[in-house]
Amino acid sequence: MLSVNQAQTLILDLVQPLKDTEIISLDVAAGRILAQPIISQLDFPYWDNSAMDGYAVKFKDVQGCTQTQPAILDIVAEIPAGQNPSISIQSGQTARIFTGAMLPAGADTIIMQENTQREGNRVKILSSPDQPKAYVRQRGDYYQAGNPLLKPGIAINAPEIAVLATAQCTQLTVYRRPKVVIFSTGDELIPPNQPLQPGQIIDSNQYALAAFVGSQGAISIPLGIVKDNKEALKKTIAQAIATGDIVLSTGGVSVGEYDYIEEILTELGGNIQIRSVAVTPGKPLTVATFSNGCLYFGIPGNPVSALVSCWRFVQPALKKLSGLEGNWHPIFIKARSRHDLPSKGARETYLWGQLLLVNGVYEFELAGGKHSSANLINLAQTNGLAVMPVGQTFLAAGEDVTVMQIDSLK
Numbered sequence: 001m002l003s004v005n006q007a008q009t010l011i012l013d014l015v016q017p018l019k020d021t022e023i024i025s026l027d028v029a030a031g032r033i034l035a036q037p038i039i040s041q042l043d044f045p046y047w048d049n050s051a052m053d054g055y056a057v058k059f060k061d062v063q064g065c066t067q068t069q070p071a072i073l074d075i076v077a078e079i080p081a082g083q084n085p086s087i088s089i090q091s092g093q094t095a096r097i098f099t100g101a102m103l104p105a106g107a108d109t110i111i112m113q114e115n116t117q118r119e120g121n122r123v124k125i126l127s128s129p130d131q132p133k134a135y136v137r138q139r140g141d142y143y144q145a146g147n148p149l150l151k152p153g154i155a156i157n158a159p160e161i162a163v164l165a166t167a168q169c170t171q172l173t174v175y176r177r178p179k180v181v182i183f184s185t186g187d188e189l190i191p192p193n194q195p196l197q198p199g200q201i202i203d204s205n206q207y208a209l210a211a212f213v214g215s216q217g218a219i220s221i222p223l224g225i226v227k228d229n230k231e232a233l234k235k236t237i238a239q240a241i242a243t244g245d246i247v248l249s250t251g252g253v254s255v256g257e258y259d260y261i262e263e264i265l266t267e268l269g270g271n272i273q274i275r276s277v278a279v280t281p282g283k284p285l286t287v288a289t290f291s292n293g294c295l296y297f298g299i300p301g302n303p304v305s306a307l308v309s310c311w312r313f314v315q316p317a318l319k320k321l322s323g324l325e326g327n328w329h330p331i332f333i334k335a336r337s338r339h340d341l342p343s344k345g346a347r348e349t350y351l352w353g354q355l356l357l358v359n360g361v362y363e364f365e366l367a368g369g370k371h372s373s374a375n376l377i378n379l380a381q382t383n384g385l386a387v388m389p390v391g392q393t394f395l396a397a398g399e400d401v402t403v404m405q406i407d408s409l410k
């Protein structure tokens, strides 16, 4: 049985980042991964402009002026934002100017309105900055045209959208979204909209996994519920492998009579890479590779095991697959446990609950109720998994515990 770290390393080694790209428009780019370097032909700021509502002056005209010895300048123009000033400021002159407006030729300094007193067509400058260029946002100060602006492999979110818009990148090349096929297996399963008969179980995994996949920016392709029937399973699995970059099936990976997944994967030419991991919940995880590049995760059917397997093992794989550069591993945070934490100690144990920031210190609130891999009820509101390493059977309330952060929202 592999340790969690061994399984994680192996899974990441099995994933090759997507090469396929598509061109999309900026307004639908949020959440996508950039696949091209972005270089702008525009400086930023595009031209010298004012950072304040005030007056554009020559520094040497106002240097040293005070309330009692103001500089008095003739107002020769008014420059609102958006205009290209035609005048050139001469000594003794100024232009009324507004925030974001382009500096007129001849001016090198902005005096903010609050430090002036207007008298008709003239203005008294009541204090002077120490240096020229005060309140001037200079052309190219933040970015010079032709330099790298954004690198491929980054996630596009609100800040990147702002940068792309200002660089006039209205069409951009991103990696295509990973395709993730999802299905549930089990004779006992029914969809949530059917009346429940004795012995049946409502298929929650399919919906939970689709939500998880969507939260990762991937496309989920649900294939429904498949009976514990070898022929039906083989047909669906073959279809899934031909369709998805990743396949997530739940159930049928333990040692029971109806647990067919591994056998069928092998019959279909799959290379079984992982049979089980020393983790709880989620021990009977099957991972297989196929010659077309598809990576198959046979995820245990217990609903908590299914989501924990996704968070711990599928999420890093999806990150790498998506073309995202950098660290694909989950984020682990040290937090003060609010409760005693029990563990059997034989496998790395994940206890679900809430990571809270209290007065600048992270705390872990263990979910109330039973910590059973079948108890999906107390999984609601989980945003962290406390990790108890192999060999540790107890952690006392008040002690620090490592908590894996679950970033289920993009």
Ligand SMILES: Nc1nc2c(c(=O)[nH]1)N[C@H]1C(S)=C(S)[C@@H](COP(=O)(O)OP(=O)(O)OC[C@H]3O[C@@H](n4cnc5c(N)ncnc54)[C@H](O)[C@@H]3O)O[C@H]1N2
Residues within 6 Å of the ligand: 184, 185, 186, 188, 189, 201, 202, 203, 204, 205, 206, 250, 251, 252, 253, 254, 255, 256, 259, 282, 283, 284, 299, 300, 301, 302, 303, 305, 373, 374
């Ligand atoms: N003799 C042993 N039995 C089991 C072992 C073991 O080592 N020896 N491992 C246990 C562990 S741990 C897990 S986890 C489960 C894994 O089971 P399977 O992946 O084979 O899944 P099933 O047997 O099909 O179902 C298990 C459980 O989960 C419920 N389930 C399944 N699918 C769904 C779904 N889509 N939505 C909601 N709930 C689902 C199912 O009804 C079962 O209760 O095996 C243990 N057994």
Ligand code: MOO
Residues within 6 Å of the ligand: 279, 280, 281, 282, 283, 284, 300, 302, 305, 373, 374
């Ligand atoms: O390992 Mo199973 O996934 O605990 O219930």
Ligand SMILES: [Mg+2]
Residues within 6 Å of the ligand: 251, 252, 253, 254, 255, 256, 258, 259
């Ligand atoms: Mg089973």
